[in-house]
Amino acid sequence: MMARIAQRARRGARPLPMKARIGLTILAAYILAGIFGPMLLPFDPDKTDILRRLKPPSNVHWLGTDQLGRDFLTRLVVAIRVDLPIAFAAAFFPMVIGTALGAIAGYYGKLADTVVSRAADLVQAFPVYVFLLVLVFALGAGATSFIVAATVIAWVGYARLARGEVMRLKSLEFVEAARVTGLPERVILTTHVLPNALPQTLIYYMSDVVLMVLVLSSLSFLGVGIQPPTAEWGRMIAEGQPFLRSHWWLAAAPGLMLMVFGTGLSLLADGLDDWLRS
Amino acid sequence: MNSLFDISGLRIDLDAHGDRLSPVGPVDLTLAKDECLGIVGESGSGKSLTLKALLGLLPDGLSMGAGQIRIEKGGDLVACQPERLRGHRVGLISQEPGAALDPLMRVGGLIAEVVQRHAGCSRTEAAARAVDLMRQVGIPDPERRARFWPHELSGGLKQRIVIAMALACDSDILLCDEPTTALDVTIQAQIIRLLRDLRDKRSLSLIFVTHDLALIHEIADRVAVMYAGLIVETGPTEAVFADPRHPYTRALLAAIPDMDSPDADLQPIAGAPPAATEFGEGCRFAPRCRMSSAACVAGQPELEPTGAGTQVACVNWRRSEKDAP
Numbered sequence: 001m002m003a004r005i006a007q008r009a010r011r012g013a014r015p016l017p018m019k020a021r022i023g024l025t026i027l028a029a030y031i032l033a034g035i036f037g038p039m040l041l042p043f044d045p046d047k048t049d050i051l052r053r054l055k056p057p058s059n060v061h062w063l064g065t066d067q068l069g070r071d072f073l074t075r076l077v078v079a080i081r082v083d084l085p086i087a088f089a090a091a092f093f094p095m096v097i098g099t100a101l102g103a104i105a106g107y108y109g110k111l112a113d114t115v116v117s118r119a120a121d122l123v124q125a126f127p128v129y130v131f132l133l134v135l136v137f138a139l140g141a142g143a144t145s146f147i148v149a150a151t152v153i154a155w156v157g158y159a160r161l162a163r164g165e166v167m168r169l170k171s172l173e174f175v176e177a178a179r180v181t182g183l184p185e186r187v188i189l190t191t192h193v194l195p196n197a198l199p200q201t202l203i204y205y206m207s208d209v210v211l212m213v214l215v216l217s218s219l220s221f222l223g224v225g226i227q228p229p230t231a232e233w234g235r236m237i238a239e240g241q242p243f244l245r246s247h248w249w250l251a252a253a254p255g256l257m258l259m260v261f262g263t264g265l266s267l268l269a270d271g272l273d274d275w276l277r278s
Numbered sequence: 279m280n281s282l283f284d285i286s287g288l289r290i291d292l293d294a295h296g297d298r299l300s301p302v303g304p305v306d307l308t309l310a311k312d313e314c315l316g317i318v319g320e321s322g323s324g325k326s327l328t329l330k331a332l333l334g335l336l337p338d339g340l341s342m343g344a345g346q347i348r349i350e351k352g353g354d355l356v357a358c359q360p361e362r363l364r365g366h367r368v369g370l371i372s373q374e375p376g377a378a379l380d381p382l383m384r385v386g387g388l389i390a391e392v393v394q395r396h397a398g399c400s401r402t403e404a405a406a407r408a409v410d411l412m413r414q415v416g417i418p419d420p421e422r423r424a425r426f427w428p429h430e431l432s433g434g435l436k437q438r439i440v441i442a443m444a445l446a447c448d449s450d451i452l453l454c455d456e457p458t459t460a461l462d463v464t465i466q467a468q469i470i471r472l473l474r475d476l477r478d479k480r481s482l483s484l485i486f487v488t489h490d491l492a493l494i495h496e497i498a499d500r501v502a503v504m505y506a507g508l509i510v511e512t513g514p515t516e517a518v519f520a521d522p523r524h525p526y527t528r529a530l531l532a533a534i535p536d537m538d539s540p541d542a543d544l545q546p547i548a549g550a551p552p553a554a555t556e557f558g559e560g561c562r563f564a565p566r567c568r569m570s571s572a573a574c575v576a577g578q579p580e581l582e583p584t585g586a587g588t589q590v591a592c593v594n595w596r597r598s599e600k601d602a603p
Contacts, residue, residue, distance in 0.1 A: 173377035176335055181392045181443055182365010191391070195382045 020271025026264025034080030043071035075231040087213035090150035098158025106166030165197035206269035291343030301554035316498030334360030369444025375436035379428035386424025434465035506562035513588025
């Protein structure tokens, strides 16, 4: 799939739309900053220095220090290593499971469809945040339980998407043609139907990652996500909140990091969608 | 005659809220070895559905209600399930070659997949044989073209790929469902020539469905004319075209523009073919027939031999057009 996208881009059939390029640039900047930033910055993100707390931006601390005297820029950058991998993973597992279940439901129909569709209804009957909070509470706060809880809930979207796409694709003539050549149904589903449904899934995945990073930081803000002292944007917003009047950037900067990341990935997803459709 | 493929009493049923409608059948067809059987009829006459039924590919809601499909095996005709014919004995060439190819697979890979499945050989061997098959169906520069995506090939080349996929199964019977309708005339001629060549070289037998009478005349040894789900006239192509006995066949032939007298009026067939809900007790063509009589509405006429090698399902086949009131 990625290879095919890369290949299409290389062949230069159609240039990527501007929004996709902007999105790709933002995503690349975050990933590069996450990989190399902590190596370049001289501070330990978790080392407190109570005497140098709440310093304004200076030559040494470019964005000042937080309420425990930790270098704020370092923590903002180190948080990329927390928020991004967890968000990508929390959307990845539901993608794999949901797409598989939805494809089976859409392709074979009958009992498989009934079981998957009713299970999806069951999950969707609960309000997302309430269900998520309950699950995270039950499993205990932390990255792993967040990913597990997200998987339990978010597979539904992928399943519905894959089910619809597969139902559309299976009535197309090339699927019938594959059947005529005697290929077994399982092979037709995995080699001819699913690959054609993947572009839509991948685009949905990107917008789902945006949602996941917001959900993760919301939970952390509420204290049931990533636990201190780990640097995480939602947690940092919560910690900066008491100083909003004197040190507004302590809450605003992590919010901005979230916003730019979400916007970038959404632009990329939207641009890729346009590009694949055109 | 040495039968290779024999269909008897084929009926396709449509389940309409408990009522049974049969848009097709009962239909009897026989295909001899190395023969090309043409099925002609207008849209909705059931010719494509008949082909689909032979491979068990009827759309949802339709089913094969009755009939037996037999295929030659070791000198005998044996009954066979339509699904079991797929992928070895019987191949299908469809109308729209662009839609029949998975857009996300290289054309060489599409053929190789079938080869690998069918011959159980290794990947590299399958790829090599795919290129070889592409050469056999007349694709120039097959090594390079094997790496093309379907959208990079023209309609004619795509249809050749579809034919190569059928050959990859070592099918000895090819069902062709208007294989040239979506192609322009010169490409049409090339594909027809290719099918003919393959028929001679690989001793393929063809069932060729089309509404193009000129094409049928060119390629088919025998022809079956379908109207409203039934075969109304069948026989050797020459005999049927030279002396059509069924009023519908006559009307079809009369509706072809005559190139020698371009000013002559076309003779259309008045009305439209009936839907499956409108099939009556009598002859289904009677409402549009210029020769219909009281006997026509009494019951569906059976196919009967005319003596000239053809069979016709019309009570008035002995009367000529001039006798019509």
